[in-house]
Amino acid sequence: MAILNLLNKKYKWEFVNIGGTYRVDINSGEDLAHLCELDPKMWTVLSCPTTGLEIADRSLNYMDCDGDGKIRVSDVVEVSKWITGLVKDNDLILAGSDNIDINNIDTSTDEGRKLYNSAKQILENLGKEDSVISIADTADITAIFSKTRFNGDGIITAASADDDTLKSTIATIATTIGSATDRSGEQGVGADQIEAFYTALADYSAWCNAMPILPFGDKTDTVIEAYNALDQKVRDFFMRSKLAAFSPASIAALDIQTSSIEAISAENLAVKSDDIAAYPLTHISGKPEIDINATINPAWDKYFQTIKNIALDANITSLTEEAWDAIAEKFAEYTAWKAAKAGTVVESLGIDSVNAFIQQNNKATLLDLVAQDLAVKEESENIETVDRFLYIFRDFYRLVKNFVTLRDFYDKNKDVKAIFQCGTLIIDQRECHFCMRVDDAAKHSASAGSSGMYLLYCDCTTKSQAAKMQIVATVTVGDIGELAVGKNGIFYDNNGLEWDAVITKIIDNPINISQSFWSPYRRMATAVENLINKSAADKDAKIMDKMTAELDNVSAKAKTLEAAPPTGTPAAAPAPAAPPFDIAKFAGIFAALGMAVGMIGTALTSIFKGLFALKWWQIIMLFAGIIIVVSGPAMVMAWLKLRRRNIAPLLNANGWAVNAMSKISIPFGETLTDIAKYPKIKLKDPYAKKGMPLWQRWMYSIATGVAVIAVLWLLNIFAFIGPKLQSPLPWFNKTEKVEKAKGVTEETKVVEDQTTITITDTTTTVSE
Numbered sequence: 001m002a003i004l005n006l007l008n009k010k011y012k013w014e015f016v017n018i019g020g021t022y023r024v025d026i027n028s029g030e031d032l033a034h035l036c037e038l039d040p041k042m043w044t045v046l047s048c049p050t051t052g053l054e055i056a057d058r059s060l061n062y063m064d065c066d067g068d069g070k071i072r073v074s075d076v077v078e079v080s081k082w083i084t085g086l087v088k089d090n091d092l093i094l095a096g097s098d099n100i101d102i103n104n105i106d107t108s109t110d111e112g113r114k115l116y117n118s119a120k121q122i123l124e125n126l127g128k129e130d131s132v133i134s135i136a137d138t139a140d141i142t143a144i145f146s147k148t149r150f151n152g153d154g155i156i157t158a159a160s161a162d163d164d165t166l167k168s169t170i171a172t173i174a175t176t177i178g179s180a181t182d183r184s185g186e187q188g189v190g191a192d193q194i195e196a197f198y199t200a201l202a203d204y205s206a207w208c209n210a211m212p213i214l215p216f217g218d219k220t221d222t223v224i225e226a227y228n229a230l231d232q233k234v235r236d237f238f239m240r241s242k243l244a245a246f247s248p249a250s251i252a253a254l255d256i257q258t259s260s261i262e263a264i265s266a267e268n269l270a271v272k273s274d275d276i277a278a279y280p281l282t283h284i285s286g287k288p289e290i291d292i293n294a295t296i297n298p299a300w301d302k303y304f305q306t307i308k309n310i311a312l313d314a315n316i317t318s319l320t321e322e323a324w325d326a327i328a329e330k331f332a333e334y335t336a337w338k339a340a341k342a343g344t345v346v347e348s349l350g351i352d353s354v355n356a357f358i359q360q361n362n363k364a365t366l367l368d369l370v371a372q373d374l375a376v377k378e379e380s381e382n383i384e385t386v387d388r389f390l391y392i393f394r395d396f397y398r399l400v401k402n403f404v405t406l407r408d409f410y411d412k413n414k415d416v417k418a419i420f421q422c423g424t425l426i427i428d429q430r431e432c433h434f435c436m437r438v439d440d441a442a443k444h445s446a447s448a449g450s451s452g453m454y455l456l457y458c459d460c461t462t463k464s465q466a467a468k469m470q471i472v473a474t475v476t477v478g479d480i481g482e483l484a485v486g487k488n489g490i491f492y493d494n495n496g497l498e499w500d501a502v503i504t505k506i507i508d509n510p511i512n513i514s515q516s517f518w519s520p521y522r523r524m525a526t527a528v529e530n531l532i533n534k535s536a537a538d539k540d541a542k543i544m545d546k547m548t549a550e551l552d553n554v555s556a557k558a559k560t561l562e563a564a565p566p567t568g569t570p571a572a573a574p575a576p577a578a579p580p581f582d583i584a585k586f587a588g589i590f591a592a593l594g595m596a597v598g599m600i601g602t603a604l605t606s607i608f609k610g611l612f613a614l615k616w617w618q619i620i621m622l623f624a625g626i627i628i629v630v631s632g633p634a635m636v637m638a639w640l641k642l643r644r645r646n647i648a649p650l651l652n653a654n655g656w657a658v659n660a661m662s663k664i665s666i667p668f669g670e671t672l673t674d675i676a677k678y679p680k681i682k683l684k685d686p687y688a689k690k691g692m693p694l695w696q697r698w699m700y701s702i703a704t705g706v707a708v709i710a711v712l713w714l715l716n717i718f719a720f721i722g723p724k725l726q727s728p729l730p731w732f733n734k735t736e737k738v739e740k741a742k743g744v745t746e747e748t749k750v751v752e753d754q755t756t757i758t759i760t761d762t763t764t765t766v767s768e
Contacts, residue, residue, distance in 0.1 A: 010037045016405065020663035023405040029090025032400065035080040040073050045403045046657040047072045052437045053419045054494055059395040062388045070655075076403055083392050086112050098394045099134035115389060118382035135394065138387040150373040152380030155180050157188035160369050169362050173197040176345050183380070191370045197346070198363045201354050204343025208351050212337050215330040219310050224331055226306035230281075231328075233300055237281040237290060238321045244286040255284040273299055289318040406662055409647070414671065417494065420651065425458065425473040425501060427489030428481045429676040432456070432473040435491070436650060441470050444653040445505055448472065451649040453664070455507040456483065460491045460499035469499065472650065475511055476669035645669065 011034040016025040024042050026032065040046065047070045050060040061067075065075045084090045088106045102119045106112040119133045126137060149160050158167040170189055177197045179187040189197075214220040244251045256279050264272050277299035282290060292312070296304045311327045312319070341347075346354055401407040402419045409418035414433065425432040438444040441457040448455060453474045460469040471491060475483070483506065491501040645665075648658040664672070692700075716727035 010034070013038070016407075018410045019406060019661065020665070021661050023407075023660065025407070026397075026400050026404050027094075029084065029093055032080050032093060032397065033084040033090055035400070035404075036077045038404070041659070043073055043404055044406050044658065044660045044662065045651075046659045048403070048651075048657070049655045052422075052439070052654065054417065054422060055395050055399060055419050056391060058387075059391040059399075062391050063396065063399065071399070071403075076400065079392060079396060080400075083389070083396055085109065086115055086389060087393075093393060094397050096394055096398055098136075098390065099132050100390070100393060102131050102133055114378070114382050115385055118380075118386050121376075121380075122383060122386060133386070133390070135387075135390045138383065138390060150376050151183040152373060152375075152377035153183045154190050154370055154374050154377070155182040155188040156190070156366070156369045156373055157182050157184065157186040159184070159186065160188070160373065161366075165360065166362055166365060166369075169357065169360070169366065172349070172357070173366075176200070176349065189366075191367060194363060194366045194370070198357075200343040200346045201358050202343070204346050205351070205354050205358055207337075207340065207342045208354075210337065212333045214334060216310055220331060220334060222306060223311050223327075224335065226303040227311070227327060227331075230300060230303045230307065233281045233297075234290070234319075234324055235321075237284075238288060238324075240280060240284050241286060241288045244284050245288065248286060251284055251286055254280070256280055289320045292317050292319060409662075410668070412671075420654070420656075421494075422471060423491055423493040425456070425471070425489055425491045427456070427473075427487065427501070427503075428478075428483050430475065430478055431674040432475060432672070433674070434474040434476075434647075434672045435471050436654065438470045438472050438654060441472070441505060444472060444650075445507060447653045448650050449507045449509070451647060452509050452645040453507075453650075454480075454509045454511045455650075456503050457505040457507075458489070458491065458501040459504050460501045462497060462499045464497065471501070474650075475673055476664070477673040478511060478675045480508075480511065 011030075013031070014025045014027065015022050017023075023044055024038060026035075050057070050064050050069050050071060053060065060071065063075055063079050064071055065078050083093060086106055086109075087093065087100075088104050092100065092104060102116055102123070105116045105119065107116050122137055123131070123133055128137070150156075156170060158170055161167050161170060173189045173193050174187055177189070177193045177200070180190055180193070182188040216223045240254045244254050260275075260279065264275055269276070276297065279297055279299075281297050281300055281304075282294045292308060307327065311330075312323075316323070343354075349357075398408070398419065402409070406418065408416050409421070417433075420436050421434060422437045423435050425435050438457070441459075445455070445457060453476065456473045456475060458471050458473065460471055483503070485503050485506060487503045489501045489503070491499040493499065645663060647662045647664060648660075651658050651662075714727050714729060716729070
């Protein structure tokens, strides 16, 4: 490839001629630093997706500055400014290394110093003594901070404290208030959790200290539970009693209904507690009080006995509505206190532990540890910057080569692949190196056909991954061979993983000129084969239909015989007799057949006569002309298509914006596909059919030659040589009359046979 040196107003670029056009050649660190000065019209690619490429996803995401899923010219320019401003020697970026000596980081800028300090901190945290940092060092952020007390995230763990009391307090806060994940991977607490913990301690301690006197001692909660359970039922009783006093005649209706009990008496009453609980608390007498010793509804008796034994004086014989309200007033203060409970998150610790934590008062100490952790926030957060730097340092130049020039795709070294080449497909004794991932084969193939290449779309599966992968592979060497939809092959991705591949679609374009030479004959053979298959299928269908009809006819006749009329019934009319042999019709057919054979013989005679009239070199030219007429157009079209083969449609169908023509010449295409090559050796097939002896082959050849000559003689092909070689068949023995007309050259007129056929009732006469 010729290299041209052209002078730009601001920077001198180098240019190369690859893929059918001039392209800017990026081959130095200074070229990378001046990408911002390169005219976008000179870029081969204007944008590409961040998925489906053979570059680490993290690198692509780091270089997608605006996060829109596309890497554009503006993104590449911005990244070039950033990365070239962080290293002392920009040529280091060309190596594509995944590590760098931190002493090569340019610390003359604030961003460079921050990057250097962060990288140095990572190495110290990992316990490394050398100054080389790699992507592997930043891959596990947990490992970076696993041995550090402070990491800048504002979360402290037990490892952040030196005192056992502080360690215990941190663990207690994490248990009661909640925890947060530290960068080290451990669970810890932050300032918010610490503040919430000590606030809860103070609130719970103050609430416990404000507890009022329990009106019923340690059984106060039991009384409150029973009272709340009975309250609505007791008030229902008092309302029924008031209504009974107002209307004595309704006492029976307000009391327990015997019919209600009878309705459930036949069932298991142990499971009818809800029905029983709906009955009145006790019998309605019209008195506005409950007899303490009265029989209580069994569903409520337990709660009533609790109130009777704990909340009422022993000398009380009846419970009035006022007395019932008085019980609630006794525990009203206690109930209000319980409702105002605070600091419940630390209640499980117990009041003694709560008071102990308050007395220790380690809040300020813990908050100071958080402050110390936040003091290294900037250095710790720059760890992600180090990770971004290392990924871009490794992959940026490779992206630029494939973005500005497509240099990797046109590289003569087969081991160097473009970022869109995903692996190698082996199928039909050939190895296809140009394979691309596709998301939707149907959508991709709709526009990929204009590339002018023979394309194979394949579905790939492997046991190690559940997802299916779709690829498109180009075939640039060899013939079509046995390539067809459904054919299986093996695909190896760039990581060496083996996939099972099956062809799902083929876009047929010329592979080479020799393949195009045979394409017309292949199409004619296919058409003839299809015609024969169709004819055979039609005949088979007709035979089957005829056989089915005959079987149906036999079955119908059998049924007719079974249902034959009784004796004496007039028989059906006899079937019409077959027509007599028509000799005239047969003679006409025979004569027509003879005329057809004669016409064919005459045509062949004319052809052979014309061939024998030519000289040997004219015959060769004639056959060469026929071949050129048949195969020439296909070869010319193939040559034109092969010269126009272009990978841009393939990339555009994958979401790329290709800005320049990217042709695949015939010599370059031969490097994209390898075909199996065997040594020139002669091996005997042990299963080959044994050949016949030489004398027998000669006998067959002589017999075949004699048969061919005899057929040609019978067809009157040799009549032009002399009368002695005229065919003995009668339809070739015609009377020739030669007439000469004034001003007209001599010509021969063949008098056709005139056949008169006379048909009588009994005889048929044929005369000539």
